[in-house]
Amino acid sequence: MKKWLKKVGAVIVMTSLITGFMGDIRKETAFAADSTDFSGVWISTVYSADYPSVQNDIEAQKTEFTQKLDKLKALGINAVVVQIRPKGDAFYESDLNPWSAVLTGVQGKDPGYDPMEFMIAEAHKRDMEFHAWMNPYRITTSGTDLAALSADNMARMHPDWIITHNGAMYYNPAKKEVKEYIRDTVAEVVKNYNVDAIHFDDYFYPTNYPLAEGESRDGAEADARREHVNEMIRMVSEKIKEVNQKVAFGISPLGIWKNNTSDPSGSATKGGEGYYSVYGDAKAWVENGWVDYIVPQLYWERSHTYAPYETLVKWWSDLVKGTGVTLYIGQGIYKDVVAKEITEQLKINEGTSVSGSLFFSARDLFEDRQGAATALKKYYATGNGTVPDNPQTPIIIERKKAYATTSAITVNGVPVSFEAYTINDYTYFKLRNIAHSISGTAKQFDTLWSQEEAAITLLTGVGYSGEAGTDSLAKDTTAITSTAKLYVDGKQESVSAFTINDYTYYKLRDIAKLLDIGVTWDEKTSAIGIDTAKGYGE
Numbered sequence: 233m234k235k236w237l238k239k240v241g242a243v244i245v246m247t248s249l250i251t252g253f254m255g256d257i258r259k260e261t262a263f264a265a266d267s268t269d270f271s272g273v274w275i276s277t278v279y280s281a282d283y284p285s286v287q288n289d290i291e292a293q294k295t296e297f298t299q300k301l302d303k304l305k306a307l308g309i310n311a312v313v314v315q316i317r318p319k320g321d322a323f324y325e326s327d328l329n330p331w332s333a334v335l336t337g338v339q340g341k342d343p344g345y346d347p348m349e350f351m352i353a354e355a356h357k358r359d360m361e362f363h364a365w366m367n368p369y370r371i372t373t374s375g376t377d378l379a380a381l382s383a384d385n386m387a388r389m390h391p392d393w394i395i396t397h398n399g400a401m402y403y404n405p406a407k408k409e410v411k412e413y414i415r416d417t418v419a420e421v422v423k424n425y426n427v428d429a430i431h432f433d434d435y436f437y438p439t440n441y442p443l444a445e446g447e448s449r450d451g452a453e454a455d456a457r458r459e460h461v462n463e464m465i466r467m468v469s470e471k472i473k474e475v476n477q478k479v480a481f482g483i484s485p486l487g488i489w490k491n492n493t494s495d496p497s498g499s500a501t502k503g504g505e506g507y508y509s510v511y512g513d514a515k516a517w518v519e520n521g522w523v524d525y526i527v528p529q530l531y532w533e534r535s536h537t538y539a540p541y542e543t544l545v546k547w548w549s550d551l552v553k554g555t556g557v558t559l560y561i562g563q564g565i566y567k568d569v570v571a572k573e574i575t576e577q578l579k580i581n582e583g584t585s586v587s588g589s590l591f592f593s594a595r596d597l598f599e600d601r602q603g604a605a606t607a608l609k610k611y612y613a614t615g616n617g618t619v620p621d622n623p624q625t626p627i628i629i630e631r632k633k634a635y636a637t638t639s640a641i642t643v644n645g646v647p648v649s650f651e652a653y654t655i656n657d658y659t660y661f662k663l664r665n666i667a668h669s670i671s672g673t674a675k676q677f678d679t680l681w682s683q684e685e686a687a688i689t690l691l692t693g694v695g696y697s698g699e700a701g702t703d704s705l706a707k708d709t710t711a712i713t714s715t716a717k718l719y720v721d722g723k724q725e726s727v728s729a730f731t732i733n734d735y736t737y738y739k740l741r742d743i744a745k746l747l748d749i750g751v752t753w754d755e756k757t758s759a760i761g762i763d764t765a766k767g768y769g770e
Contacts, residue, residue, distance in 0.1 A: 269310065269587075269588060270310065270311060270361075270558075270560055270587055270588025270589070270590075271308055271309050271310050271311065271588055271589060271591075271608075271612060272309065272310070272311035272312065272313055272361070272363070272560070272588070272589070272590040272591070273304055273309050273311075273312060273313065273590065273591045273592075273593065273594050273597060274313045274315070274365065274590060274591070274592045274593045274594065275300070275312055275313065275314045275315065275365075275593070275594045276315050276318075276593055276594070277314070277315040277316070277318050277323065277332070277334050278315060278318035278319065278334070278367075278373065279373075280334055281593065281595065282300075282593055282594040282595050283296065283297060283300065283314075283594070284296055284297070284334070284335070287334075287335060287336050287337045288335075288336050288337065288343075290343070290344050290345050293335070293343075293347065294345075294350060297350070297351055297354060298354050300594065300598070301354055301355060301358055301360065302358075303597075303598060304360075304594070304597065305358050305360065306609070306692075306693065306721065307597060307605055307608050307609045307612070308608060308609060308611070308612025308613060308722070309360070309591075309597075309608075310359070310360050310361065311360055311361035311362075311363060311428075311590075312351075312355055312360055312361070312362060312363070313363040313365045313431050313590060314348075314351055314362065314363070314364065314365055315365040315366075315367070316347075316348050316364050316365060316366065316421075317329060317332075317364075317365075317366040317367060317417070318332065318334065318367060318370070319332070319367070319370050319371060319372060319373065320367075320370065320371045320385065320386065320387060320403070321333065321334075321339055321385075323335065323347045323348045323351075324346060324347065324348035324349065324421065324424075324425065325346050325349075325424070326417075326420060327420065328386065328413065328416060328417050328420055329385075329386070329417060330381075330382040330384050330385050331343060331382075335347060338382075339381060339382040339385065340382030340383065340384055340385070348364070348425060349425065352425060352426050352427060356426070361428040361429070362426075362427055362428050363427070363428055363429040363430070363431040363480075363482065364421055364425070364427045364429070364430055364431060365431040365432075365433065366417070366418070366421075366430065366431065366432060367432075367433055367435050368403070368414045368432055368435075368436075368464065369402045369403045369405060369410075369414075369435060369436065369437075370400075370402055370403075370435055371385075371387045371394065371400075371401040371402055371403060372400050372401045373400055374399055374400050375399070375400065375401070376396050376399060376400070376401055378391060378394075378401075386413060387401060387403070390409065392407075393407050393409060393410050393413075395438075395441075397438035397441050398438065400438070402437075402438055405436065405437060405457065405460045405461055405464065405511075406456070406457070406460045410464075411460070411463060411464045411467055412467075414464055414467075414468065415464070415467045415468050415471050416471075418430050418468050418471060418472060419471045419472075419475055422471075422472055422475045422476050422479050423475050423476075427479060428479065428480065429479060429480035429481065429482055429524070429525075430468070430472060430479065430480070430481050430482070431482050431483070431484065432465075432468075432482070432483045432484070433483075433484050434484055434485050434486050434506065434510065434512070434529060435510065436461045436510040436511055436512045437457055437461070437510050437511045437512075438510075439509050439510055440509055441457075441511075449508045454508070454511065457511040458507070458511045458512075458513045458516075460511075461511055461512060461513070462513060462516055462517070462522075465483070465517055465522050465523070466520070466522050468481065469481050469522040469523065480524035480525060481522075481523050481524050481525075482523055482524060482525040482526065482527060482560075483514070483517060483523050483526060483527070484526075484527040484528070484529055484562050484590070485506050485512050485514035485517075485526070485527075485528055485529070486504065486505070486506030486509065486510065486512065486514075486528070486529060487503070487506075487528045487529045487530045487531060487532070487539065487544055487562070488501050488503045488504060488505050488506060488539060488544070489505065489506055489507055489513075489514050489515050489551075490505045490507045490508075490515075491503065491505060494507075494508075497515075498547075499543060499544055499547040500543055500547075501538060501539045501540075501543060501544065502537075502538040502539070503532075503538050503539040514526065514528070515551060518551055518552055518555050518557045519555060521555065521556060521557065523557055524557065524558060525557060525558040525559070525560055526548070526552065526557055526558075526559055526560070527559075527560045527561065527562045527590050528544065528548050528561065528562060529562035529564065529592070530544045530545065530548075530561050530562060530563070530564070531562065531563075531564025531566075531567060531570065531592070532544070532564070532570070533567075533569045533570055533573060534573060534576065534577065534580070541577055541580065542580050545561060545580055545581060545584055545586065546584065548561075548585075549584040549585040549586060550585075552585050553585055558587050559585050559586050559587060560586070560587060560588045560589060560590050561577075561581055561586055561588075561589050561590070562589075562590050562591075562592060563577060563578075563589050563590065563591050563592070564592055565591050565592065565593075565596045565597070565601060565602075565604045566592055566593060566596045566601070568601065568602050571596065571601040571602035571603070571604035572602045572603070572604075574604045574607050574608065575607045575608075575610075575611055578611055591604075591608075606694050606695075609691055609693070609694060609721075610678070610680065610691055610694065612722070613689060613691055613719070613721055613722045614680050614682065614689045614691075629712065629713045629715070630712070630713045631710055631711070631712055631713075632655050632656065632710070632711045632712075632713075632730065633655070633708070633710065633711070634653040634654070634655050634660070634708065634709050634710060634711035634730065634732055634737075635653060635654045635655075635708050636651075636652075636653060636654075636706035636707055636708055636709075637652040637653060637654050637659055637706065637760075638758070639652075639659065639758045639759060639760050640757065640758065640759040640760070641759070641760045641761075641762075642759060642760070642761045642762070643669040643670060643761075643762045643764075644670075644673070644762070644763060644764055644765070645761075645763075648665075648669055650662070650665045650669075651665070651706045652665075652706065652737075652740075653706065653709075653711065653730075653732060653737060655711050655730055655737075658739045658740075658741070659739070659740050659760060660711075660729075660730060660732075660737035660738060660739055660740070661737060661738060661740050661743070662735055662736070662737055663679045663688065663690070663736070663738060663743065664679060664696070664698055666740075666743060666762070667679050667690075667696040667698070668696050668698070668699075669762070670749070670762065670764050671695045671696040672695060673764040674764060675692075675747055675748070675749045675764040676692075676693065676694065676695050676696065677690050677691060677692045677693070677694060677696070677747060678690070678691045678694040678695065678696050678697050678698075679691075679696070679698065685717065686715060686716050686717065687716060687717040687718070687719060688716055688717070688718050688719070688736065689718075689719040689720075689722070690718070690719065690720045690721070690746075690747070691721060692720065692721055692747060709732060709733070710732075711730035711731065711732045711737070712730060712731045712732075713728075713729075713730060713731075714729035714730055714731045714736045714737075716729060716731075716736050718738075720746050720747070725746055727739065727742040727743075727746070728742070740760070740762075744762070744768050745768045745769075747768075748767045748768050749762060749763070749764055749766075749767075749768060750762070750763035750764065750765065750766025750767060750768060750770055751763070751768065
């Protein structure tokens with residue numbers, strides 16, 4: 233069962249798994265520290281990158297978010313990591329941070345509703361985890377004019393808390409007041425909202441923030457910076473557990489802690505190192521148990537010269553062993569080269585300490601970059617050929633007379649030649665014929681066969697990936713009751729099927745009903761029609 237859960241995610245059994253592990257936990261939190269089926273996605277709000285696309289329109293923002301959730305759920309995604317504090321501001325009611333300008337165009341302006349409260353409720357309604365993603369230090373992405381900030385912005389009220397770098401403002405990690413402010417910001421959210429986790433990204437000190445002259449990257453000043461970040465992480469971790477032990481704390485650091493040329497315990501890589509570039513000591517966070525989960529951003533392909541994917545998966549997998557910290561992998565599907573091989577990367581994760589994946593970012597799934605969304609839907613729905621145990625009523629094997637149909641058949645008005653049979657006065661078709669004939673339409677679907685489980689899986693919204701095949705002239709013959717299981721997007725369905733000449737045939741009306749495809753019958757001409765412009769029964 234675990235093998236299936238790792239692949240299917242929330243498609244079928246997310247709720248029952250979590251409820252069995254931690255009781256009726258949905259009322260408080262959905263997060264399970266040893267979850268093996270995590271499939272999440274980052275939803276960026278800075279620059280309105282993933283959401284929202286409109287401002288000052290409550291209903292449009294709500295509709296957009298729920299539609300995005302539905303699309304992600306259909307792919308097998310069971311967690312959303314939503315950026316609710318992109319620039320020292322808030323997508324929620326706060327006494328410490330002003331309303332985000334992303335919502336209205338004006339920082340500090342009340343959007344007229346509580347977006348995060350709404351988003352959490354909608355995610356949980358779909359049995360999806362909601363992780364509140366916060367950038368701890370960033371104040372602006374560009375600009376150093378304090379007057380441009382809202383009057384209630386902490387940076388404007390405490391200019392001595394600020395450092396600037398490359399034309400942008402950040403809270404100074406060395407300040408005691410800043411550490412307490414970040415801790416209290418997190419506590420406010422954990423106390424007031426039903427979040428499943430607090431999530432920090434990879435931004436700590438500004439990248440390559442210069443050291444004083446004469447200081448080295450392993451010197452006293454650099455070490456002090458890392459300690460300041462560590463202290464903030466420890467303070468946040470302790471506060472979360474003090475307020476609500478069921479809420480998890482996760483961080484997504486840069487994919488390389490250190491190269492082994494810098495430290496023998498580092499990875500066999502030659503890329504940028506988070507330990508030095510942003511003063512983030514992710515290894516210390518894991519080893520000290522300050523995080524519940526870690527999501528290194530392994531945004532490289534398998535064949536990358538300086539940071540090969542598999543090398544880094546194994547390094548992080550070894551790091552978390554015995555620590556109690558859950559490992560998820562940040563998958564960079566925003567890159568074409570990664571999106572193309574996402575299935576292969578997920579297979580590398582199997583058999584390691586990896587308990588799931590987090591994809592960056594949502595827009596790349598919605599656009600199906602390089603077929604990544606299609607590949608994920610297949611991966612999570614089929615479990616790479618594995619299906620769940622789901623005992624059914626024993627099938628009674630019968631032999632039936634199958635008559636070669638003489639009816640004309642059309643698909644969207646175009647005549648087709650299918651090898652179809654009439655059994656017990658119903659017409660039975662091969663799935664591959666239906667799938668191939670409607671591929672490219674709104675009702676398209678793919679078919680996948682698991683020899684091991686004797687199961688057929690239909691994936692809706694995905695083009696047919698097989699070949700059309702060549703049908704021979706149908707002749708009256710004998711049909712035997714099929715014992716193959718049928719799944720539609722991971723859900724097992726109970727429909728009759730027969731095996732004829734080693735092929736499985738399904739009643740056209742059963743398949744049409746499951747996939748909401750229009751079916752017509754012309755009594756005068758004895759013609760059967762498949763119409764993808766209509767729903768079943770229209």
